[in-house]
Amino acid sequence: MALNTPLSTLRQMLKAELGENPSVGTANDTTYNQLFGNKQQWMAGVYDFPFLHKEWNDVVPPATRYRDFPTSTSDGLDNRQIDFQRPVKAVVLYSNSWEEVDYGIDPEIEYNYLNSENLPGFPTQPQDPIERWRFVSATKYEVWPITVTQQVMKFEGQIVLNRLVADTDTCDLDDMFLVLSVAFDLLTKRKDAKAQALLGEVSTRLASIRANYSVRTQYCTVGGSADRDSGAKWQRNVPIVLTIGNR
Numbered sequence: 001m002a003l004n005t006p007l008s009t010l011r012q013m014l015k016a017e018l019g020e021n022p023s024v025g026t027a028n029d030t031t032y033n034q035l036f037g038n039k040q041q042w043m044a045g046v047y048d049f050p051f052l053h054k055e056w057n058d059v060v061p062p063a064t065r066y067r068d069f070p071t072s073t074s075d076g077l078d079n080r081q082i083d084f085q086r087p088v089k090a091v092v093l094y095s096n097s098w099e100e101v102d103y104g105i106d107p108e109i110e111y112n113y114l115n116s117e118n119l120p121g122f123p124t125q126p127q128d129p130i131e132r133w134r135f136v137s138a139t140k141y142e143v144w145p146i147t148v149t150q151q152v153m154k155f156e157g158q159i160v161l162n163r164l165v166a167d168t169d170t171c172d173l174d175d176m177f178l179v180l181s182v183a184f185d186l187l188t189k190r191k192d193a194k195a196q197a198l199l200g201e202v203s204t205r206l207a208s209i210r211a212n213y214s215v216r217t218q219y220c221t222v223g224g225s226a227d228r229d230s231g232a233k234w235q236r237n238v239p240i241v242l243t244i245g246n247r
Contacts, residue, residue, distance in 0.1 A: 003051070005175035008167035010036055013175065017183040017198075035182045037164040040173050043181075044161055045085060047206075050213055052172060056082055056155045063126060065116050065146050066136055070155070080159035084135075088157035094129035098154065105134045105144045114145040177205045 011032050012022035020026070044052060056070040072079050082088060090101040110132060111117065114125045130151055132144045143153070161172045171178060180202045187195035 002175045003172065004170040006167060007033060007036065007164045007169045007171070010164075010171060010175055010179060011167075013179040014183055017179060018186060032182070033164055035185065036171070036178055039178055039182050039185075040161055040164065040171060043173055043177075044083075044158065047210070049158075049173065052158045052161075053156070054078060054080065054159050056157075058153045058155070060130065060143060060147065060151050060153055062148055062150055063124070063146055064143070066140055066142055067153070068140055073159070074154070078159060082155055083158045083160045084138075086158040088155055090133055091154045091156070092130045093152040093154065099129060101130055101143075101153070102132050103134060105132050105142060110144050116142075116144055116146050174205070174209055177202070177209060180205055 011029060014032055014036075015022045054073040054075070056072070057074040058067055058070045060067055069082060071081050090103070091098045092101050105111075105116075114127055115122055116124060118124045124146055126148045127145045128147050128149055128151070130143045130145070130147055130153065133153070134142050134144075136142050159172075162169055164171065180198055184195055184198040184202050187198060
């Protein structure tokens with residue numbers, strides 16, 4: 001799998017698949033660029049790709065209600081924003097442990113319990129830890145309750161993908177999959193017989209990429225407690241369906 005391939009190289013690879021001269025620029029180049037960008041956005045919106053998953057840390061000072069979303073990943077490697085079109089999880093570091101922060105703040109529920117607004121006769125009521133968050137805008141979020149001590153909010157999710165416009169822009173997904181997929185779409189529109197053969201290659205490539213991802217194995221015990229070194233038999237978590245009938 002090759003990631004971070006420049007757009008100019010993607011276009012050359014595509015032309016080779018289409019039977020065009022890879023080294024010659026054509027009037028179709030702008031269209032090819034857009035198709036690569038569209039395909040990458042669509043794929044990242046439909047499938048999970050672990051290498052796109054990142055974390056963002058934001059230090060929330062005491063008595064702070066609104067914060068800007070962090071724009072640099074916590075590993076310091078990417079100045080990428082959070083893609084809120086994909087699932088996002090929030091946790092807070094409090095008392096040396098990470099705790100999940102639920103989404104949604106309802107004034108009639110949360111503010112009536114612990115007020116976040118400094119109103120006459122109804123002062124702000126700070127309390128630790130942060131328990132909930134919500135969007136204020138595309139760039140800001142709100143926490144509840146307002147806290148007494150400084151805490152760290154961590155957002156976990158997928159990065160916003162690179163735009164593919166300039167020749168030096170690089171792709172975030174597998175280059176061969178993108179090339180084969182765009183080539184299939186173009187050949188299909190052109191009613192070219194070679195499209196059918198490419199369909200199998202596209203499907204095989206995607207299945208191969210996703211099958212090779214590392215996954216975390218989780219274990220559980222039934223009918224008692226034991227650690228993994230105790231010799232007890234552990235089973236993978238599997239769905240269990242219980243039904244009740246008359247027999």
